[in-house]
Amino acid sequence: MKILVTGAAGFMGSYVVDSLIARGDCEVFAVDDLSGGFERNINPESHFEKLDLRDREKTRALIEKVKPELLYHLAADASEGRSQFTPVSATERNFLAYMYTLVPAIQHGLKRVILTSSMSVYGAGSVPFSEDMKPAPEDIYGISKTAMEEATMVLSKVHGFEYVIVRPHNVYGPRQNLSDPYRNVIGIFINCLLNDKNFYIYGDGNQNRAFTYIDDFNPHFVACGFADNVVGEIINLGPSEEHTINELAKIVLSNFYSDGNIPAHLVPKHVPLRPQEVVEAYCTNDKAKKLLGYKTSTTLSLGVAKMIAWAKSMGSQKFKYLENGLELDSPQAPETWKQQLI
Ligand SMILES: NC(=O)c1ccc[n+]([C@@H]2O[C@H](COP(=O)([O-])OP(=O)(O)OC[C@H]3O[C@@H](n4cnc5c(N)ncnc54)[C@H](O)[C@@H]3O)[C@@H](O)[C@H]2O)c1
Structure with missing residues (x-):
C-alpha cells in the first residue's frame, strides 16, 4: 500500500512514518516544508520530498505521482495561542493546505484519510469534552481544525473515501520542537x-x-489507518487525567x-x-479505549x-x-x- 504522511519531519508525523516503515508492508511517502520540522526527524527509508503544501500545483503533481491510498495528514501551523495573531497562516497552512492535498488525493484513488484535528474544536465547552459535543471553537486554530473536520465529512459523503478524525491533546516527548516560543x-x-x-x-x-506522551499516542493513531471499526469516527486520543x-x-x-x-x-x-x-x-477517552484499546501507560x-x-x-x-x-x-x-x- 502507498501511504502519504504530511508533516513528516515534524514531531508527531516523524513517529508515524517510523511506525509505518516498521510494519514492512507499505511504501511510505513523506512531505514537509521544514517550517516547523527538522531534517534529523526524516526517516531515510521513506520517500521524502520537501514541499510546501500551500503550493497547489506542486502538491497536485506530487499526489498525481504517488497516488496514495492512505493519507495521514499532520502538516499544520499548530500554534493555537498564536493563531489569533497569525490567522492567515493558520488558515493557509491548516485548511487550505489540507484542501490542496485532499482534493487531488480523492481524484487519484484515496481510500482513507486520517485527519489530525485537535481538542481546540471544543473551545470552552464543559469538561470533560466528549466526541458527541458540537464543536464551538474559541480560537482561529480551532476554527481551522473544525473546518477541516467538516470538509472531510462532507467530501467523504459525496466522494466515498473513508476517514478517521483524531483529536489529540497536548502530545509531548522527544523530537518535539524545543525552540518554538509560541507552543509546546x-x-x-x-x-x-x-x-x-x-x-x-x-x-x-x-x-x-491533559498531557499525552508520544508513545501512548502514536501506535493508536497509526492503527486508525488499518482498523475497520474506526471508519467514519471522531476520536479523542489521550489520557483523561488532568x-x-x-x-x-x-x-x-x-x-x-x-x-x-x-x-x-x-x-x-x-x-x-x-x-x-x-x-x-481535557477530554473523555472512553471511545478511544473501546475502539482502539487506548491505555495511558x-x-x-x-x-x-x-x-x-x-x-x-x-x-x-x-x-x-x-x-x-x-x-x-x-x-x-x-x-x-x-x-x-x-
Ligand atoms: N502536539 C500536540 O499537542 C497536538 C495536539 C493536537 C493536535 N495536533 C496536531 O497534530 C499535528 C502534528 O503536530 P506536531 O505537534 O507534530 O507539530 P509539528 O509542528 O512538529 O509538525 C507539523 C509539521 O508540519 C509542517 N508544515 C507546516 N506547514 C506546512 C506546509 N504548508 N507544507 C508542508 N509541511 C508543513 C511543519 O514543518 C512541521 O514539521 C498538527 O496537525 C497539529 O495541529 C498536535
Whole structure:
C-alpha cells in the first residue's frame, strides 16, 4: 500500500512514518516544508520530498505521482495561542493546505484519510469534552481544525473515501520542537531551564490540561489507518487525567533538578492569560479505549523525565520568533512574545 504522511519531519508525523516503515508492508511517502520540522526527524527509508503544501500545483503533481491510498495528514501551523495573531497562516497552512492535498488525493484513488484535528474544536465547552459535543471553537486554530473536520465529512459523503478524525491533546516527548516560543508548553519550560532562564506561566496556572506522551499516542493513531471499526469516527486520543499548569511546572522543575537543588532564580513568573485561552480543557477517552484499546501507560512525571533526558542530550536551543513578526502585531499580543522574554 502507498501511504502519504504530511508533516513528516515534524514531531508527531516523524513517529508515524517510523511506525509505518516498521510494519514492512507499505511504501511510505513523506512531505514537509521544514517550517516547523527538522531534517534529523526524516526517516531515510521513506520517500521524502520537501514541499510546501500551500503550493497547489506542486502538491497536485506530487499526489498525481504517488497516488496514495492512505493519507495521514499532520502538516499544520499548530500554534493555537498564536493563531489569533497569525490567522492567515493558520488558515493557509491548516485548511487550505489540507484542501490542496485532499482534493487531488480523492481524484487519484484515496481510500482513507486520517485527519489530525485537535481538542481546540471544543473551545470552552464543559469538561470533560466528549466526541458527541458540537464543536464551538474559541480560537482561529480551532476554527481551522473544525473546518477541516467538516470538509472531510462532507467530501467523504459525496466522494466515498473513508476517514478517521483524531483529536489529540497536548502530545509531548522527544523530537518535539524545543525552540518554538509560541507552543509546546513542556518543551518551552524545559528549554528555558536548559538556557538557565525562568519560565512564564500564563494566568494563575490553575488551568487544567491533559498531557499525552508520544508513545501512548502514536501506535493508536497509526492503527486508525488499518482498523475497520474506526471508519467514519471522531476520536479523542489521550489520557483523561488532568493536571494544572502549576503542577506541570513543579513536575518539570523537580525532574530537571532531580537532586532537589532548584536554583532560586528559576521560580516561574505569572503573566496574563493569552487572548482566547481556554481555562479548562481535557477530554473523555472512553471511545478511544473501546475502539482502539487506548491505555495511558506513561505518567506525566515519567514522560517529562524522558523528555528532559532527550532535551539535555540535544542541549539548549535558541528560541526562534517569527522572522517577519506577527500578522496582527497588536497591543493584545502577550508581552512574552513582544519583548521576546521566553
Ligand atoms: N502536539 C500536540 O499537542 C497536538 C495536539 C493536537 C493536535 N495536533 C496536531 O497534530 C499535528 C502534528 O503536530 P506536531 O505537534 O507534530 O507539530 P509539528 O509542528 O512538529 O509538525 C507539523 C509539521 O508540519 C509542517 N508544515 C507546516 N506547514 C506546512 C506546509 N504548508 N507544507 C508542508 N509541511 C508543513 C511543519 O514543518 C512541521 O514539521 C498538527 O496537525 C497539529 O495541529 C498536535
